[in-house]
Amino acid sequence: MKILYALQATGNGHIARANVLVPKLKEHAQVDVFISGQNAQLHFKGDATKNKGLSLFYSENGGLNYAKILRKNSLMQFVQSVHHFPVQPYDLIINDFEPITAYSAKLRNKKIIGLSHQSAVLHKLAPQPEKKHRFSKWVLQKYAPVEKSFGFHFTKYDENTFHPIIRDTIKKLNCANEDYFLVYLPSYKNEEIYKVLSKLKHVDWMVFSPFSKVSKKQGNCTFFPIDEQLFTSYLATAKGVLCGAGFEFPAEVLHLKKMLFVIPIKGQFEQYCNYLALKQLGVMGAEDLCVEKIDTWIASNHIAAVSFTDETDLLIEKVLNT
Structure with missing residues (x-):
């Protein structure tokens, strides 16, 4: 089996998760890694193909820097990347909120599975803010569309929601x-x-x-x-x-x-x-x-009484069986 593991490099969480999951996937299949985005401090521990993709950038007062987001991202380059990305050689694409491979797979009807925190954030049982964030929610829904997904969250909402993966x-x-x-x-x-x-x-x-x-x-x-x-x-x-x-x-x-x-x-x-x-x-x-x-x-001096279960092997099994 040949797998493409695609991840987003806005923030560090996607890379931290890939550093755990990719070696485990390589025990079962040939795995190539694709990273898009340009705003992370952690490094992926292995070989990967990289692309500027679409990234968020932050202001200096606690919010998003919309001017920098527009300046640093190219919609034309993104569309070209979607149309030219070689998804055909892969039996399965695993997508951690990465938009180029998500849309490329959608265009070519390739099998793709979401494996991201964002999938669980959109779960009907997960808490969400009031209606004033409706546009932001829509962007999250459309950013990296997939056929089926497994999500990560602080709380397990169903059998397809998993606790965080700790490095x-x-x-x-x-x-x-x-x-x-x-x-x-x-x-x-x-x-x-x-x-x-x-x-x-x-x-x-x-x-x-x-x-x-x-x-x-x-x-x-x-x-x-x-x-x-x-x-x-x-x-x-x-x-x-x-x-x-x-x-x-x-x-x-x-x-x-x-x-x-x-x-x-x-x-x-x-x-x-x-x-x-x-x-x-x-x-x-x-x-x-x-x-x-x-x-x-x-x-x-409050410490929240929270414990997470390591279900990494079960998750890998579910993904491969799917």
């Missing part, structure tokens, strides 16, 4: 709780983060930011450029984590039994869905970088 590097961490908090808010500029967190003078913050070029200490905040290995080492010993309402990283924090506070990226439907789902599990958060709510969270 081995996270599972093997030797954890401790030192007296500092880790921060990863890539949609906020450093000045905005410092303006809020500097008011909480009794707490030290280790902030990893795409806006940092060098490490720099500023008051009770230390800013670092993105470095996966250094980030993971600070995660292991942090008391808690302040981050966006993504999927894989909050799941890793919950797996490590650390305090978690999430802030959804403004205008991103998926993150608002995650925010609501995490609140149902007892995770604290806010829709803005709010000093009072963060201070309440710190004082609470």
Whole structure:
């Protein structure tokens, strides 16, 4: 069997998941990997074909940067990629929210299976925000259409919904709780983060930011450029984590039994869905970088009692049988 595993490289979660699933799939079939998108810090551990695709980009005030999204994405290049992508040699296409192969397979009536967090976000039992996000939801539905899908979420909604896949590097961490908090808010500029967190003078913050070029200490905040290995080492010993309402990283924090506070990226439907789902599990958060709510969270010492089951082998079996 020849399989194409296609994934999106906006954010790091899709790549983290592929680094676990692709080696397992290679035990059963020949697997090629295709990555589209241009806004991820993690690297895929293997050979892959890459394409600019369509990506989201963030502003510096907690939201989406629509001007940069329009500037950095080319609809004409995307359409050309869809028409020219060679889907014919593959017996099966596994798609983690990747639009080029999704539409190319649709045009050529090729077998394609969705394997993404977005599939579960759209589940009828999964929490979703109010009607004002109707357009964002429509975009999510149309972005990478597939015939059948398996989804990942914090809660299992049916037999085709699976818990998050936790990387081995996270599972093997030797954890401790030192007296500092880790921060990863890539949609906020450093000045905005410092303006809020500097008011909480009794707490030290280790902030990893795409806006940092060098490490720099500023008051009770230390800013670092993105470095996966250094980030993971600070995660292991942090008391808690302040981050966006993504999927894989909050799941890793919950797996490590650390305090978690999430802030959804403004205008991103998926993150608002995650925010609501995490609140149902007892995770604290806010829709803005709010000093009072963060201070309440710190004082609470609250750790959500959440556990995830590793069903990776069962998922692989289901996908291959399908």
